[in-house]
Amino acid sequence: MRGMKSRLLTRREMDDLITKPDLPSLIADLENTPYREYIIGAKGRLDGILCIEAALRDNFTNTFRKVQDFVRQEEAERYIVIFLHRWDVQNIKTILRGKNIHVTSEEIASCLVPAGEMDEATLNELLKQPDVRAVVDLLATWKIPYARPLTRAYPEFLKTKDLAVLECALDRYYYDDALASVNSPGYNNQIIQDILRLEVDVINIKTVLRMVRDRVDPEEARRYLIGGGRVFDERKLGSMLCLSSIEDVVKTLANTPYRFLADLPESSIRSQxxxxxxxxxxxxxxxxxVGAFRLEPLSVASVIGYFWAKYNEVTNIRVISRCKTADVSPDILKEELVYV
Structure with a gap:
């Protein structure tokens, strides 16, 4: 894992990508990185940003398949499966969103990352479905586990026409299942639990912020929360939902690991x-x-640290390529990236 981490782009290499004046020069520069073979493969069939997106997607998928192959039968495989399932959930959400607003299958497909257990052929069949209901029905026909939460939540979606109902059901199922798979004692399980519970906290804080901003009734808003967080239980989240402004929510976080939000400009917080x-x-x-790399090197921490570092690198390159199409200045672009 540390050998693979050494092949990730350095901050200097990432900054070099930012200085490229346009997409062709960005693509040329990526050919001098570990993405070379994927860029060359994509150039044969796609141009511009589509070429970069396809190369990143293929590299991302193949990287995790490679890791999965060399940790089979080891404890680390459990986390890899959890991480890969995240992409199944994300791909289903992407397809549901596209079908809900009647986007073409080609446009939806360009946003998918077939890094999970649902391969490209499976995703293509889902893309052929005409609407949200048909996608859910096909998942149920195939007995894919994600069909269960979607089927249960579908009647409420029909009433509200709010896709967040289905997305929340998927998230709740994913985290419940992931946490249940690592609930036995052990150092590795504890590391995995900690990062999963942290994710749940972040998702719930985002939900609280949106609900408070939109002045959603607290009882109604509770339906969109997920259990299993590290810092916030149902009672704490419920009290936050009753606050009157984003400013109040941020103040409530002052005695938690999320106190750093208070350092944001007051103007942006007041403006909601x-x-x-x-x-x-x-x-x-x-x-x-990524900080998991600082933990026990022969534990699952190395896998966790690498996965997050790789995810961040791919996300940063995507941000750079999209900003190039919008002619965003390098200084503003740098502010959008996350350096680790």
């Missing part, structure tokens, strides 16, 4: 711009994940 707060929460989560 939760996207800025969400960005900081993402940075916090990524740094905590």
């Amino acid at each position: 711009k939760i996207s800025i707060i969400e960005k900081e929460l993402e940075r916090f989560l990524i740094r905590k994940g």
Whole structure:
């Protein structure tokens, strides 16, 4: 794992990518990195940002398949399976979102990352379905576990027309299942539990921020919370939902690991711009994940640290490529990246 980590791009290499004036020069520069073979493969069939997206997607998928192959039958495989399931959930959400707003299958497909247990052929069949209901029905026909929470939540989705109902059901199922798989004593299980519970906290804080901003009734808002967090139980989250402003929520976090949010500009908090707060929460989560490298090197911590570092690298390159199409200045672009 540490050998693979050494092949990740350095901060200097990432900054070099930022200075490229356009997409062709960015693609040319990526050919001088470990992404070379994937860029060359994608160039044969795609141009511009689609070429970069396809190369990153293929590299990301193959990297995790490689890791899975050399840790089979070891305890670390449990975390890899949990991590890969995350992409199954993300891909299902992406397909549901696309079908809900009637986006073309081609557009949806460009946003998928077939790194989970659902391979490209499975995802393509889901893409062929005409609407949200058909996607859920096909998952149920295939007896894919994610169909259960979606089927249970579907009647409520029909009433509310709010896709968040289905997405929350998926998240709740994923984290309940993941935490249950590592609930026995042991150093490795504890490390995995800690990062999962941290993720649940971050998701719940984001939910609270949106609900308070939109003045959703606290009782109604509770339905969108997920259990299993490290810092916030149902009672604490419920009291936060009753607050009157984003500013009050941030103040409530002063005595928690999320006190860093109080350092954000007051103007952005007062203006209810939760996207800025969400960005900081993402940075916090990524740094905590990558920070696992500092734990016991012969434990699952190395796998966790590498996965988060790789995820962050791919995310940063995607941000750079998209900003190049929008002619964003290098200084502003740097602010959008997470350096670890």
